[in-house]
Amino acid sequence: MGGYLITNVRIFDGTGRAPFLGAVRIEGNRIADVAPVPAAAPADGAAVIDGxxxxxxxxxxxxxxxxxFTDGLSAELTRLPPEEHMLVxxxxxxxxxxxxxxxxxxAAAAKPRLDVVLRREIEAGRVPGPRLLANGPEITVTGGL
Structure with missing residues (x-):
């Protein structure tokens, strides 16, 4: 079957119930099973990770x-070369x-296509990042805020 089995973890599932000891099976990029101890499913060829x-x-x-967006002032965003901006x-x-x-x-990208290119690279597995709903530059007054 493959995938991963994460054992020996305290599971907080976000449902409102108290965290519990258990194991989580992952197949591909999806959670396939969440089970409390001792009912955790056997590994079935999964790589076991001790949590x-x-x-x-x-x-x-x-x-x-x-x-x-960088940590700097908004004026710095326009001066940053596109290659460096993509790395940021x-x-x-x-x-x-x-x-x-x-x-x-x-909510907005500092320059055209930065978010779109990033999303494509994340989806292709070439760079790490969250699933991303990409956007273009923000709409603002002339000269920015």
Missing amino acids: RGATLMPGLVEPHAHLS TVRNARTMLECGYTSALS
Whole structure:
């Protein structure tokens, strides 16, 4: 069958019930089974990962993301060369994923196509990042805010 079986984890499932000890089976990019201990399903060819008692929870969703925005002033966004700006955007996507965000809805991109190119690269598996609903540049007053 393949996939992964994550064992020895405290499962927070987001339903409102208390976290419980159990195991989670993953097939492809989907959760196939969540089972409490001792009812956890056998591995059936899955790679077994010992969660060492850590908490496993659903991925977070960011409903208002700006992956192509830097930490600087908005004027800096227009001066940043497109190649460097794409790298900043890719790093931001990776950071979001590492922080537990598995889905993001872009509220606006700092420049045309940054989010669209990023989404394609994430979907192709070439860069890590959350599932992304891409967007174009924001609509604002002349000269920005």
